[in-house]
Amino acid sequence: MNYHPITRRESIKKILKISGGLALTGVITWPFQKTSLAWTGSNKKFIIEGIGQSHEYSVKVLARKVFEAAGGIQKFVSKQDVVVIKPNISWARPPYLAATTNPEVLEAVVELCQEAGAKKVRIADHTIHDARRCFAITGAGMVAKKTGADLVYPRSSLMRNMKLRGHRLDVWPVFLPLVEADKVINLPVAKVHSLSGLTLGMKNWIGAVGGRRSALHQDIHLTIVDLAQFFNPTITLIDATRIMVANGPSGGSRSDVAVSNRLILSDDPVAADAKAAGLFNFRPQDIGFIGLGEKWGLGTYEFQKLCQHKVIV
Amino acid sequence: MSQAFFLILFIFLLIESRLPQNIYLDYSIALNAEKNIELDYPVKYFFQLDPLIWITSLISGHQWIKGFGWALGIVVLTFFFGRIFCGFICPLGTLHHMVSYIRPALKKQNMIHANQKHPSQRFKYFLLILFLMAAFLGLNLTGLLDPMAFFFRSLSLAVFPGIGTGIKELLDLAAQSDIKILNYISYGGEVLVSPVFGYGYKAFKSAWFIGILFLFILFLNRIRPRFWCRTLCPLGALLGVFARFSMLRIEKHSEKCTDCNLCLQSCQGAASPVPGQEWDASECMFCFNCFNACPENAIVFKLGWPPEVSKKPDMGRRAVLGGLLAGLSFPLLGRLDGRLHKVSDARLIRPPGSLPEKDFLKLCQRCGLCMKVCPTNAINPALTEAGMAGFWTPNLIMSQGYCEYTCTLCSGVCPTGAIRNLSGKEKIETPVRIGSAYIDRGRCLPWSGNGPCIVCEEHCPTSPKAIRLRQETTRSPDGKAVNVKLPYVDLKNCVGCGICEYKCPVKGNPAILVISAGESRSVANQILLKL
Numbered sequence: 001m002n003y004h005p006i007t008r009r010e011s012i013k014k015i016l017k018i019s020g021g022l023a024l025t026g027v028i029t030w031p032f033q034k035t036s037l038a039w040t041g042s043n044k045k046f047i048i049e050g051i052g053q054s055h056e057y058s059v060k061v062l063a064r065k066v067f068e069a070a071g072g073i074q075k076f077v078s079k080q081d082v083v084v085i086k087p088n089i090s091w092a093r094p095p096y097l098a099a100t101t102n103p104e105v106l107e108a109v110v111e112l113c114q115e116a117g118a119k120k121v122r123i124a125d126h127t128i129h130d131a132r133r134c135f136a137i138t139g140a141g142m143v144a145k146k147t148g149a150d151l152v153y154p155r156s157s158l159m160r161n162m163k164l165r166g167h168r169l170d171v172w173p174v175f176l177p178l179v180e181a182d183k184v185i186n187l188p189v190a191k192v193h194s195l196s197g198l199t200l201g202m203k204n205w206i207g208a209v210g211g212r213r214s215a216l217h218q219d220i221h222l223t224i225v226d227l228a229q230f231f232n233p234t235i236t237l238i239d240a241t242r243i244m245v246a247n248g249p250s251g252g253s254r255s256d257v258a259v260s261n262r263l264i265l266s267d268d269p270v271a272a273d274a275k276a277a278g279l280f281n282f283r284p285q286d287i288g289f290i291g292l293g294e295k296w297g298l299g300t301y302e303f304q305k306l307c308q309h310k311v312i313v
Numbered sequence: 314m315s316q317a318f319f320l321i322l323f324i325f326l327l328i329e330s331r332l333p334q335n336i337y338l339d340y341s342i343a344l345n346a347e348k349n350i351e352l353d354y355p356v357k358y359f360f361q362l363d364p365l366i367w368i369t370s371l372i373s374g375h376q377w378i379k380g381f382g383w384a385l386g387i388v389v390l391t392f393f394f395g396r397i398f399c400g401f402i403c404p405l406g407t408l409h410h411m412v413s414y415i416r417p418a419l420k421k422q423n424m425i426h427a428n429q430k431h432p433s434q435r436f437k438y439f440l441l442i443l444f445l446m447a448a449f450l451g452l453n454l455t456g457l458l459d460p461m462a463f464f465f466r467s468l469s470l471a472v473f474p475g476i477g478t479g480i481k482e483l484l485d486l487a488a489q490s491d492i493k494i495l496n497y498i499s500y501g502g503e504v505l506v507s508p509v510f511g512y513g514y515k516a517f518k519s520a521w522f523i524g525i526l527f528l529f530i531l532f533l534n535r536i537r538p539r540f541w542c543r544t545l546c547p548l549g550a551l552l553g554v555f556a557r558f559s560m561l562r563i564e565k566h567s568e569k570c571t572d573c574n575l576c577l578q579s580c581q582g583a584a585s586p587v588p589g590q591e592w593d594a595s596e597c598m599f600c601f602n603c604f605n606a607c608p609e610n611a612i613v614f615k616l617g618w619p620p621e622v623s624k625k626p627d628m629g630r631r632a633v634l635g636g637l638l639a640g641l642s643f644p645l646l647g648r649l650d651g652r653l654h655k656v657s658d659a660r661l662i663r664p665p666g667s668l669p670e671k672d673f674l675k676l677c678q679r680c681g682l683c684m685k686v687c688p689t690n691a692i693n694p695a696l697t698e699a700g701m702a703g704f705w706t707p708n709l710i711m712s713q714g715y716c717e718y719t720c721t722l723c724s725g726v727c728p729t730g731a732i733r734n735l736s737g738k739e740k741i742e743t744p745v746r747i748g749s750a751y752i753d754r755g756r757c758l759p760w761s762g763n764g765p766c767i768v769c770e771e772h773c774p775t776s777p778k779a780i781r782l783r784q785e786t787t788r789s790p791d792g793k794a795v796n797v798k799l800p801y802v803d804l805k806n807c808v809g810c811g812i813c814e815y816k817c818p819v820k821g822n823p824a825i826l827v828i829s830a831g832e833s834r835s836v837a838n839q840i841l842l843k844l
Contacts, residue, residue, distance in 0.1 A: 008504065008505055011504050012501040012504060015497070015501050015504055016497045016500075016501055019493075023493055092717065092720075093719075129717060130332070130689060130717065132512070132688070133332065133688060153507075153512075155503055155512070155513075156513065157484065157485050157488030157489075157499060157500070157503065158488075193771070194767045194770050194798070195798065212818065214766075214817070214818040217766050217767060217768055217771075217818075218758065218764045218765060218766055218818075219765075247776050247777060249771060250772065250773065251776060252718070252775060252776030253776035253777075255776075256776055
């Protein structure tokens, strides 16, 4: 029975425990979450760029160094937290095609959260292709198996209508685990996109909602900002170890991929995206949702003003 | 015992005909495109065991299909031991056996009467000859009534999805509840249920009819026990023909017989077990009911060597001639709609790797394996798209699912090779096209000036993309000039996967549609001079 590392009984137990824990922590921490964010807001925000320069550097080491530079993962994840990581594993494409988050980065972040004492680490994404194929082919399933993190299957009953209070979106079904988490880590991959220009951190939230997602493209920039405001992650780590420079967002060929060897970590979602836009030779303000993000007060695209660090491995 | 084993094995393999549950794939494997995701179990095993499928495929397709040595084994077994396949292995037979046995509808005399040999039992020979003859003329209709194909199709397209839909609706109801405990039950239930009944709501066109037909043949057991096996089953007929030289024979001791007719009352095959009548080797399914029922031990089964020739299977001239005539007519009539020789239905999109239509109809058993295994639920039984000849053959409905770019599950499970085995690499690099997309500009949001949308282009999986965008100015409905990106289909790159149609925000009748034109399997259906 190699194929079933988790038995049904275990998984039911797990799910019962999880959803119980979720509900409780969700209820308890809800009022505090806002205040803790307000507290970090008073600190100066930071942006850290990790660069892998040596010939055979380890992506995992780079991810660790980046978090160290930010003051350690403990700054963001407390003991007993339920942490939900939102990678971009939308496409059933193998990692080398750069359509999805690098599984090594994902693995490093899961491990860091576990070391910080997180009660539960969950990987959640509402995929575009069949979720089981995505889990298998992007390597997210492997990461979950190695680290013991939970992989949440985006079943329709986990999409719940919620009031987003956005400028464009009012009520929309959202992927429940992301709302019920104590801490949310956004782990997108940097790609080009035919309509929004780029797929970065804020756009990753389109993968956190249900419903008629394809209709969001009719006002893509504003809906991205609405969703980014609603989900408001604790921290954003953009995977730019390899970036898709053509044929985005699905790619499909090695020739669409460029090696960039970078990770960008920030607690300002707009700044993280702005910095990553530079990798594609875009001016941040030219990308609609980055400009709008600044306009609606999510952060600033002038990342130069933040507390900047550079980590080189 | 063996019946229960094979029935459970059949259902187990049926459940396993799905995308493997092993999502914990080592991503070092995923790193090279050579590796396919394959099923863990040989789900087509029961089809390889089926001599009728083997013989008709051999006749119509002139092909020795790999794996059908098993069927040959069954034929050899039948030569020596009669229709023991029916009594020991056939899962559908087991089901009928159970249904007939658990609560017999008829009492004593009525049952004895029902189990007398009846001329209607010749009907199965009619069907057998029809299928063989039709196969000879290049139309393989066997799967419509072959017990393996029938059972698999009924269970996987109607029974399981039906139950699954019911359970899922219940769980969704519980998930929406404000009572937390109900939510947990719902999540837990879904984890349990989904691997068996499928993720999400399944839909199969004409599944209601498949289901009703299945219930109907189960109901027939109340008229006569094992009605299907004795009057309808073409496989039973075929094995009955081979059973003539069986070594395993009934031995009747008339001197012990007290004419209690208990043997006849229990005989589900109406094979004349009563001492005094001549035993019908071709009707006997070796359930040994008569042997067990006889209080006087007047009936025994014995192995005899050398094999004796038993009574000829009672086909009747009418069944033979009728079968030949019908078998001659069906393939000819089936071609009159012109789909083979003139033009095929634009919406007849076959799974990737399907043979050219003519060869496809020679081999496809309409068993539903490809439909069951498709992870996006795109493959459906065709109703009219493929004409009468192609009733219930696989057809992709893109508004319901799509053909995932790297997925080759359906080609791997086809028991007869009507869909040839593809590797993911071959599918992408050849590329294997199943159709091509075109844009309905009247409905398309940007083309009709109703707003920006790039969803089809975004989802297009090929590299370079088959759907391209060009920044152009169109007029909105109120006459204003709007600058939007307009999608264009580049036929050179389009493989017809249909994800554009599936994801198009214009629901019901999407603004981008896939038609079979351009499919690799058909020379006549090509669009471009050279690709």
